[in-house]
Amino acid sequence: MKTRIISGAVLLPLLLFFIIYGGLPLHLAVVVISIMGMYEFYKVLSGKILPVHFFGFAMCVFYGVFAQNIVETAGMFSAMTACFIVLLMCYMVLRHKEVDVKDVFITFFGFYYVCFLLMHICLVRNHEYGQYFVWLIFIASFVCDTGAYFTGVTMGKHKLIPELSPKKTIEGSVGGVLWALVASVIFGLAISRVVVFNHISTVVLCAIIGTAGSLLSQIGDLAASAFKRYMGVKDYANLIPGHGGILDRFDSVIVTAPVVYYIMIALL
């Protein structure tokens, strides 16, 4: 627990810098985090890093370059998806002797699961009101995460899904969502003077995003456990002391980022 807090305290300022600064540095940071995350995902799911996985890394770099605004560049996104499949098919044909089709599927899924979803952090940040709402991604995931932990420790009785995550309790899960909701409302009140919309209250919007985000962040967390459990590993890696790998730390952000983005797009 101690190392967990210490390394968290070291990485937090770094995270804060990139989010506040936004723009290219944030894009680069997300691309780097995505590649590290994909590396962990591929290594765990395929057993080791294979040549086919590099198509996934290449897609990550390419997508990182143009993912400024998904709506504007989405024609490109669809072209990219088509190219990705065709490239994988070419590789399957040319390397048919050594390639395992299972790894082709893992390469394809891994890119969307890690890079594509994480890139929504940039999409949110690049939004007109992104400099404010980008924080909700981390409020919904990290506050929920921490809130769930302490609520579970103090009043946790009933196990949530012991097969996937032995320590998680229903009380902790509910507590996490409530903590995230409270934090989102406080955040909404804080920005409600500078961020004003005619059709919706900023506080209500933050409450909706915070609740939906924190609910789904726990799905992200549990799904990551399901992936790891499937391969019989506890952590994706041991990169961040006390936190495990990049994916162990970002498994919930992976889901909250798109949730925040699409709720913003839908309601603003």
Next chain:
Amino acid sequence: MKTRIISGAVLLPLLLFFIIYGGLPLHLAVVVISIMGMYEFYKVLSGKILPVHFFGFAMCVFYGVFAQNIVETAGMFSAMTACFIVLLMCYMVLRHKEVDVKDVFITFFGFYYVCFLLMHICLVRNHEYGQYFVWLIFIASFVCDTGAYFTGVTMGKHKLIPELSPKKTIEGSVGGVLWALVASVIFGLAISRVVVFNHISTVVLCAIIGTAGSLLSQIGDLAASAFKRYMGVKDYANLIPGHGGILDRFDSVIVTAPVVYYIMIALL
């Protein structure tokens, strides 16, 4: 071979009707073909149809509804991709006892490989000049396919990739591309009176599309063989007498459709 020609002669008029008519009937036809194709893909790759595969079918229906113009609706496409992953994650968590993560990857890939790529037939058809260029999809795939067959039979000597497709020869492969090129040029000449562009000759455009399409159609064909070989089956199904399943017939169209679409988008 006889049954192959007969059933081809039965299905061809049907195909012609939908392509000429376009619009909603074509969309519905492609959705139906996609679901049949995905069914075959899932059944072969996962061994049998599983509950998780229905997320793929649902995505196919949903995508079929709005895929009128990928560039306009691509924000939706990216949202859909995110939803697809999150839904699969929810399912993995709720059904963690019975779900095999491998089938989650197959479900995800199968949708993009079959439905998403095939939908480009509609995207091409909905294009301003789609009523003309949509034919190049089938010229590039079927003419190449048939041309390769007869060239291979008459002058085939050197095997192409015997492990994947024992009968294919290099001569046949080259012949197929040449036949498709000739057919595309003839088609280009035929429409060059009605379809005129300032910046590019219609014949040259058709030649480029026909060559690229036929080259990649063979990749599609061989990749399908790689999928089947991986699972140790000869055909995906035995739906169309003499042709095998939907995917055995459309394995090359799956690739030529996006090739035609994106070359059109890029050059027009």
